[in-house]
Every structure is written in C-alpha cells, then in structure tokens.
Amino acid sequence: xxxxxxxxxxxxxxxxxxxxxxxxxxxxxxxxxxxxxxxxxxxxxxxxxxxxxxxxxxxxxxxxxxxxxxxxxxxxxxxxxxxxxxxxxxxxxxxxxxxxxxxxxxxxxxxxxxxxxxxxxxxxxxxxxxxxxxxxxxxxxxxxxxxxxxxxxxxxxxxxxxxxxxxxxxxxxxxxxxxxxxxxxxxxxxxxxxxxxxxxxxxxxxxxxxxxxxxxxxxxxxxxxxxxxxxxxxxxxxxxxxxxxxxxxxxxxxxx
Numbered sequence: 363x364x365x366x367x368x369x370x371x372x373x374x375x376x377x378x379x380x381x382x383x384x385x386x387x388x389x390x391x392x393x394x395x396x397x398x399x400x401x402x403x404x405x406x407x408x409x410x411x412x413x414x415x416x417x418x419x420x421x422x423x424x425x426x427x428x429x430x431x432x433x434x435x436x437x438x439x440x441x442x443x444x445x446x447x448x449x450x451x452x453x454x455x456x457x458x459x460x461x462x463x464x465x466x467x468x469x470x471x472x473x474x475x476x477x478x479x480x481x482x483x484x485x486x487x488x489x490x491x492x493x494x495x496x497x498x499x500x501x502x503x504x505x506x507x508x509x510x511x512x513x514x515x516x517x518x519x520x521x522x523x524x525x526x527x528x529x530x531x532x533x534x535x536x537x538x539x540x541x542x543x544x545x546x547x548x549x550x551x552x553x554x555x556x557x558x559x560x561x562x563x564x565x566x567x568x569x570x571x572x573x574x575x576x577x578x579x580x581x582x583x584x585x586x587x588x589x590x591x592x593x594x595x596x597x598x599x600x601x602x603x604x605x606x607x608x609x610x611x612x613x614x615x616x617x618x
Contacts, residue, residue, distance in 0.1 A: 369580045370410030372403065373573025375418045375506070375565050378467040385569040387577075390558045400471050407499070413484075414493070415501040416576030416596070418568055419464030421474040421486055422503065424592045430460035434588035434595060437610045438508055445602075448515045450522040452530050454507045459593065472501055488590020490579055502579060502586075505595040506571035510544055515602040519547050527564045541567060574598075 373385045381393045386406065394402035407413045423432050438456040442449055459465075469476045474486050484501040487493060493500060514523040526541040528534045541564055549555065552574075561567035575596050578584040585603050587610060588594025597603050 366577075366581050368411040369414055370407055370412070371414045371416065371573055371576040371580060372406055373416045373418075373504075373569045373571065373576060374403070375568040375572060376464050376467045376471070377565070378463050382467075383563075383565040383569040385559075385566070385573045387559070387573070391561075391566050391569065396467055396470075399467065403471070411498070413499045414576050414580060415472075415484055415499075416504045416572040416579070417468065417472060417501050418504055418506055418572050419468050420459050420462055420503065420593060421468060421472065421501065422488075422590060422593045423459050423475055424589075427592065431458040432588075432593035433613060434593045434610065435459060437606070437613045438505070438595070440613075441606050441609055442508070442511065445511070445515060446522075448522055449511050450524045452532075453523050453525045454511050456505070456508065474501070486590075490582070490584065490586050490596070493580060502576065502596045503594060504572045504575045505597065506568040506575070508595060509571055509575055509597050510548075510567075512598055512600050512602040512606070513551055514544070514547055516600045517547050517551055519543075519550075523547075526567065537564060 371386060375383045378396055381395055382399050384392050384394065384406065389406065392402070403415065427433060435456050435458060442454050442456065465475060468474055472484060484499045485497050486501050511523055523544065524540040525532050526537055526544055528537045544567070545561060561570050575584055575598065578598060579596050583599055584596050585599050585607065586594050587597050587603065587607055
C-alpha cells in the first residue's frame with residue numbers, strides 16, 4: 363500500500379446541481395462548480411506521488427441486480443432501520459442506486475459507473491488491497507452519513523444521531539445545531555479540528571468525513587463493506603461496522 367505520507371487523499375462531496383465541496387489536510391476545504399470539478403481535482407493532485415479520491419456517490423454496480431438498487435444499499439437501509447435506538451429517522455439517507463442524481467457527475471468526472479465524460483483517469487478499486495498496486499490514481503466510494511452513524515453508535519454520546527441536513531421539516535438553524543452535535547462527537551472520538559478544518563456546513567462535513575475514510579484506507583484502518591463488482595462503501599473499522607458486515611453476509615446467504 364506504500365507509506366501513508368506518500369498519499370494525497372481528497373474527500374469529495376459531489377453535487378450535480380450546486381457547488382461541490384472537497385477537503386484535504388494540506389489545503390483544507392475548497393469548492394468547485396460541477397463543470398470545473400475535473401480541473402479542480404487535477405490541480406489539487408499536482409505533485410502528489412499517489413492520489414486517492416474518496417467519492418461520496420455510487421461508482422459500481424452489477425446489472426444482474428437490476429438498474430435501480432444495489433445489495434449494499436439494501437443492507438445499509440435495513441441496518442439503519444434496525445438501529446433506531448441510536449439513529450433518528452431520516453438521519454441517514456441510503457437511496458436506491460437509480461435514484462441518486464450524483465451518478466451524472468460521477469460519470470462525467472470519474473468515468474464511473476458508466477465510462478463517459480472526462481473520467482477514467484482514476485482506477486476504481488474493488489478491494490482495499492488494490493491500493494498496494496503500483497498505479498498512481500485511485501478512487502473509492504464512501505458514505506459519510508453512514509460512517510457518522512457507525513461512529514455515533516459506538517460513541518459515548520447519549521441519545522440519537524439526528525438529521526444534520528436541511529429538509530424534511532428540518533430548518534437550516536436546526537440542522538446547524540444537529541451538525542454541531544456530530545462535530546463534537548468527532549472531536550471526542552478523534553481530536554480537535556484545526557481552526558480552518560472544522561466543518562461549518564453539512565456539505566463540508568461530508569467532504570471531511572470522505573477524506574477521513576480515505577485516510578484510514580491508506581493507513582489500513584478502514585473496512586470495505588460490499589463487493590467491488592456489486593457496489594460497496596469504505597467505512598470506519600468499528601464494532602458497528604462489524605455488525606453491518608455480518609448483515610451483508612446474511613443478505614448474501616438469503617439471496618443465494
């Protein structure tokens with residue numbers, strides 16, 4: 363996998379209809395319009411020995427399961443539903459693959475899940491061991507909201523993790539308060555944010571979590587849940603993640 367310090371990890375919260383937020387631990391937060399995102403990522407990656415993009419949107423699927431949903435998404439929705447004692451309704455959105463508008467910008471910038479647009483410069487890994495190969499540019503799929511839920515479940519925080527994004531009867535003010543509670547949980551779990559690295563809106567939070575998951579991947583501290591061929595998320599290595607992996611294995615047994 364190489365030395366962690368050789369890697370430039372960039373967390374990306376892609377958005378086809380508004381600006382995309384990105385994070386890396388050298389430059390902090392930055393944003394880009396959808397049309398300029400490819401160029402922005404190339405500029406951020408200049409001079410890096412190896413590059414890992416942690417992308418918050420679906421990148422892989424297998425048509426044998428249809429064109430609307432993926433096994434990992436089904437299992438994640440069931441896991442969240444079964445975790446209601448710790449995760450509030452609506453706090454984590456796991457949409458069916460076909461319902462995610464992000465795939466348009468994913469195709470354009472990354473060349474996945476359909477090889478079109480400006481993509482194909484990055485290798486989509488199928489397993490974390492792929493990072494040990496000699497190629498320079500990689501991309502992984504992450505799910506920041508689900509990762510936050512897994513950290514929250516295993517944290518000492520009381521109560522439920524609430525929805526931190528505006529919408530569904532959640533005002534911008536309310537979402538800010540909920541997000542601040544999540545940021546406090548992260549600081550308790552890891553360490554205090556540097557002054558200019560502390561997320562102050564939900565999109566920045568997702569970009570930071572994406573980066574954190576990518577960083578843990580190159581440090582061999584993350585888990586890939588799902589399948590490189592059918593779709594997956596790279597997630598933190600927690601007790602809650604282990605239970606999610608068990609549920610995914612059970613789902614595969616039920617479906618076989």
